[in-house]
Amino acid sequence: MDELRPEAILHALSDPARAAIFATIMRTGCGKACSAVAAVGDRAIPKSSLSNHFKVLREAGLIRSERHGVEVRNHPRWEEVEARFPGLLPGIINAYAASVGDDPRVFQEVPAT
Template structure:
């Protein structure tokens, strides 16, 4: 039988507390496609986002602004949407803010080891 999701020591798995807003539209676990996920991760900016979420998440999830990315807002919207639609991140609306976190359990279940590669990535030699 499947063990409960295992994660590498560096990647914190944070259970979702109840009573959260509904997530924005996203693919279900069995709709996750490797080629789509890899495509979403084949971009340095998006790798930066996901890696930062994996390694520096202290709270449950984070707004666009938290990342400190020096790009116009509409560019960031584009990339966060790409990550969500590929199934890499989950986004919820909290009043004004739209917060993101990585779907660690789902990705570990479908593509074990993939997030470890992202966590180990370094921006550009």
């Protein structure tokens, strides 16, 4: 986490698809398989694009991925990122939520993981 950079987080969450994927993972509070977030709204994300989105989120330090058989489960690293950069993720995710018509106070508290 010492190598975590805020610009990498901002870059990762600047893409609406990645912000939606991360918000979905956060809402569940548990590991989500890649296939469980293969759509953003009513638009399907191609598998190759989905793999790239997860790679960017992982490299930014926002998620960690674990292989379970043929499935890869993604877990949020919210608490770790929040400890290093307090308020950064709630601000970004809540702004994203408001822009897509969700409750803009989705993540005022650190979600339980």
